[in-house]
Amino acid sequence: CEFLELDEQVAESLQLQPSRGTDPALMSDPTIYRFVEALSVYGPALKELIHEEFGDGIMSAINFRIDLSRRPDPEGDRVVVTFDGKFLDYKW
Incomplete structure (x- = not known):
């Protein structure tokens, strides 16, 4: 931080342990909630499709x-979200 001339507040934040969970306050946001909901509903099927297509492994995060x-649609524009993660087989 000294080399990059970053202040003490930045130095402190860089020393915090990363959080992998969702802040409960964020769950009240409708957009965040819909992402969690979609992955809760479709996650198991996506996992099976990944295993069918690639073999046993995971998608890197x-x-x-x-x-x-954005994809235009006569019934209202669609949101297209693409996750592009490297496949990691369980052989590592």
């Missing part, structure tokens, strides 16, 4: 990209 776009 570290080597990962996400894309968001």
Whole structure:
């Protein structure tokens, strides 16, 4: 931080342990809640499809990209979210 001339507040925040969970306050946000809901409903099927297509393994959340776009639709525009994660087989 000294080398980059970052202040003490930034230095403190860089020393905090990362949180992998969701802040309960965020769950009251309708958009966040819908993402959690969609993955809760479709997550098991997506997992099975990944295993069917790639074999036993997981999608990386570290080597990962996400894309968001709008798709026009006569009944109302659609939100398209693409998760692009490297496949990691269980052989590691």
